[in-house]
Amino acid sequence: MAMYNDQEEDSMPSVGRRVVETGKDFAKAMARKVLKEIAKKLIKMLVKFILKLIAKLIAAVLIYFGIPAIIIAVLVILIGGGIIYAAIHFDWLSDTSGDTASKLRAQYTSAIEKTTDLPEYRPPMIVVQAIDNIRMTKSNLENTDIKPSLASSLKPDLTYKIFINVIETKVVWDDPNPTTGDDGETRDNPIHHEDVTIDYEDVNLLxxxxxxxxxxxxxxxxxQTVESSGNTTVTKTFWVMDEACKTPPASSNSGPQGGTGGVVTGGATGSTHPFFLLYGSYATEEEKKSGVPASITLAQAALESGWGRSELASVHYNFFGIKKFDGDGHDKYVTYTTKEQKADGTWITIDAKFRSYNSALEGFSDHSDFLLKNGRYKQVLQEKNPYAFANGLQAAGYATDQEYGYKLRSIMHQYNLLQFDVDKGINPVTGQPYEDVAYSGPVGGGGGGEMTGCSTPNFTKFDALLSSLNFVSDDVQIAMLSIHEADESKSYLSTYNGKFMDAYRIISESKTSMILGNQQIFALTPKYHLSILRWRNYELG
Structure with a gap:
């Protein structure tokens, strides 16, 4: 009971304590009320005193200066204050040329960013500005009468498709408990169990x-990746963008129309892929026998076989898509449906016979024999530079894909495949690494200039905007010239194949040029001088 009483006293405040606290709160409230009343009276007294003082001062000024002087002073104060406000509000007192250019650029930037969330497909600012500049020049508009909304006419059309990634989780274990068989005998060997679950993930890819x-x-x-931890194995199969679609070639080395012109940007990464580690020794040994660079063999094997995952490669060991023809002396074959690209760039589906082998080593060996025994590859086999060798295979017609040479070279760069070559990618004549070279094979179909990765030139949006603004050939010429001069990469118009080819040829084939910073303008009519000056003064590009 004593314990209980002590707890009761500790948990409940006493009556006396409550009375004291209540008294304190009442005293505080009364004090605040009294102070508030005193403060009100003091403020009233102070206001009355100030008003009386102001009245006495005004009376003294009137007596001393007179009423007209007071009116003039008030007007000066009002007018001066208005001028000061306007100057501050409209930036009259500051040098705003730089600020104006910044504001104009900001408006263009905002309009361009709204075209898409993918920066790589937004129209470049210098393209939008160059077109808008000519629009203002033709209409005799002011420098600030810009129309950034022109960017919306150049917004990309994006098509997405749903792909499915697969995640397989396998859990294995043994049940150590003894079991009894049909004969009634007890067996000590454990029962093996496997539990497999498969999850599917939808991904929306461009x-x-x-x-x-x-x-x-x-x-x-x-x-595919495989991760194991204890008795659990997770296998993930997922979709990855092809390398040729990721890394465009350098724009300054374009090939002829229809070619896969351009060198692959960037050097070797130093990394490689398990596929090449598995088959790298096969390719190197074949190079020693045939002279076909191991880097070429490996790049072809990866590209033709889908990195070894195609049924033709995984079951029949044909990593190179080598077809079976009557009388070629190779009797073992399988038939598959495949796609081929025609000269006009379109693709068709056909049923074709492909060679079948008993092992991967046999498949790699036949690839070397196929090149050595086929007369069309005689000139290609003389090439020591693996990158030129890749282009030679395309030119000789190894594949119908008009991007074949570039795709091979992209894989060679990305995975540092020249490390598997006998010479390790070093030119014995110069002692320097082999240089990538642009494709220069026969003319294919469609398009002008280089093709970048998985791209084909198409300027229909660009041409439609120029036409909607009623641009004539001279207008297009100066717009293209402005773009070309401001474009450091010289790639924006390098593949132009649209309706204004006459204007483009003047820019690309003649020495027409301008140096914006020095106002040196050549081969331009006088009506465009204002356009060039505006471009230079506001430095919009």
Whole structure:
């Protein structure tokens, strides 16, 4: 009971304590009320005193200066205050040329960013500004009468497709408990169990993009990772964008029309892929026998076989898509449906016979024999530079794909495949690494200039905007010239194949040029001088 009483006293305040606290709160409230009343009276007294003082001062000024002087002073104060306010509000007192250019650029930037969330498909600012500049010049508008909304006419059309990634989780274990068989005998061997679950994940991937100067048809392939921890194994099969669609060639080395011109940007990464580690020794040994660079063999094997995952490769060991023809002395074959690209760039589906082998080593060996025994590859086999060798295979017609040479070179760069070559990618004549070279094979179908990765030139959006603004050939010429001069990469118009080819040829084939910073203008009519000066003064590009 004593414990209980002590707890009761500790948990409940006493009556006396409550009375004291209540008294304190009442005293505080009364004090605040009294102080508030005193403060009100003091403020009233102070206001009355100030008003009386102001009245006495006004009376003294009137007596001393007179009423007209007071009126003039009031007007000066009002007018001066208004001028000061206007100067501050409209920036009259500051040098705003730089601020104006910044504001104009900000408006263009905002309009361009609204065209798409993917920066790589937004129209470049210098393209939008160059077109808008000519629009203002033709209409005799002021420098600030810009129309950033022109960017919306160059917004890309994006097409997405749903792909499915697969995640397989396998859990294995043994049941150690003894079991009894049908004969009644007890067995000590454990029972093996496997529990497999498969999850599917939808991913929305971009498969086509119609930008202002090109159409990208983006392709993907499947890759797989396997992770094990204890008795659990997780296998993930997922879709990855093809390398050719990721890394465009350098714009300054374009090939002829229809070619896969351009060198692959960037050097070797130093990384490689398990596929190449598995088959790298096969390719190196074949190079010692045939002279075909191991880097070429490996790049072809990866590209033709889908990184070894195609049934033709995984079951029949044909990593190179080598077809079976009557009388070629190779009797073992299988028939598959495949796609081929025609000269006009379109694709067709056909049923074709492909060679079948008993092992991967046999498949790699026949690849070397196929090249050595086929007369069309005689000139290619003389080439020591693996990158030129890749282009030679395309030119000789190894595949109908008009991007074949570039795709091979992209894989060689991305996975540092020249490390598997006998010479390790070093030119014995110069002692320097082999340089990538642009494709220069026979003319294919469609398009002008280089093709970048999975792209084909298409300037229909660009041309439609120029036409909607009633641009004539001279207008287009100066717009293109402005773009070309401001474009450091010189790639924006390098593949132009649209309706204003006459204007483009003048820019690309003649020495017409301008140096914006120095106002040196050549081969331009006088009516465009204002356009060039506006471009230079506001430095919009």
């Amino acid at each position: 498969v086509k993009a119609h930008a202002w100067n090109r159409i990208d048809n983006i392709t993907y392939h499947q890759e």
